[in-house]
Amino acid sequence: MRIPIYQVDAFATRRFGGNPAAVMPLPSFLDDATLQGLALENNLSETAFLVRQGEDWRLRWFTPVVEEPLCGHATLASAWVVAERLDPGRERMVFHTASGPLRVERNGTRFVMDFPARPPAPAAPPEGLDAALGARAVDVLHDRFNYLVRLESADTVRRLAPDRSALARIDARGVIVTAAGDQGYDCVSRYFAPAKGIDEDPVTGGAHCALAPYWAERLGKPEIRAYQASRRGGEMVCRTRGDRVELEGACVFYMEGQAEV
Numbered sequence: 001m002r003i004p005i006y007q008v009d010a011f012a013t014r015r016f017g018g019n020p021a022a023v024m025p026l027p028s029f030l031d032d033a034t035l036q037g038l039a040l041e042n043n044l045s046e047t048a049f050l051v052r053q054g055e056d057w058r059l060r061w062f063t064p065v066v067e068e069p070l071c072g073h074a075t076l077a078s079a080w081v082v083a084e085r086l087d088p089g090r091e092r093m094v095f096h097t098a099s100g101p102l103r104v105e106r107n108g109t110r111f112v113m114d115f116p117a118r119p120p121a122p123a124a125p126p127e128g129l130d131a132a133l134g135a136r137a138v139d140v141l142h143d144r145f146n147y148l149v150r151l152e153s154a155d156t157v158r159r160l161a162p163d164r165s166a167l168a169r170i171d172a173r174g175v176i177v178t179a180a181g182d183q184g185y186d187c188v189s190r191y192f193a194p195a196k197g198i199d200e201d202p203v204t205g206g207a208h209c210a211l212a213p214y215w216a217e218r219l220g221k222p223e224i225r226a227y228q229a230s231r232r233g234g235e236m237v238c239r240t241r242g243d244r245v246e247l248e249g250a251c252v253f254y255m256e257g258q259a260e261v
Contacts, residue, residue, distance in 0.1 A: 072205010132166035203234030
């Protein structure tokens with residue numbers, strides 16, 4: 001069978017920026033091994049699989065090695081594909097996922113996603129954390145999925161060159177590093193998840209489900225401008241609304257085609 005495939009740069013305002021995701025619409029979900037094989041073949045940080053459900057969509061996300069419970073950039077890319085290719089002109093959509101229904105609304109050239117917040121709580125630093133990062137942690141928290149580590153400055157975050165093998169041995173899905181922002185941003189971050197096949201994710205919506213409430217409390221304001229300082233780089237606006245977080249960002253289309261399975 002032939003499956004449509006789209007590649008979209010999410011949380012991007014320029015080509016070759018943000019985080020590229022593959023989006024593959026299906027008439028029904030294939031078996032898990034085939035979905036995982038497709039994600040591995042695509043070799044992007046995430047592949048999103050979409051199945052229409054009435055007026056809504058079912059959505060699953062896979063890294064090259066594991067299925068994810070939540071993914072921001074591949075949801076953003078999926079919203080673009082729905083609005084621009086599958087249901088042109090669509091302004092609102094609901095994706096039914098392992099993390100519950102995720103509502104997305106178009107705002108001009110951008111999309112606003114309604115995600116569950118992951119407020120982090122203080123945590124004991126795991127053994128070897130500072131050595132793995134190559135930097136001193138100022139604050140260490142955990143959001144039930146990832147460690148969130150505040151470093152002393154945005155420059156430290158940008159220059160960080162961690163030992164990814166050591167990070168992979170830390171008992172967590174990934175490690176978010178962050179600091180107060182610079183260059184007009186409220187916070188700067190990076191995300192490392194070698195344990196799930198992603199040495200460094202270019203821009204991570206799920207990480208901002210924890211970063212948004214953390215920085216909203218520290219800065220005393222519910223809306224923040226966030227920048228993820230990976231090599232590709234990407235930005236979003238985050239709004240904390242109780243137990244939910246709005247993540248707003250733009251997409252840049254890259255390519256479309258067909259995959260044969």
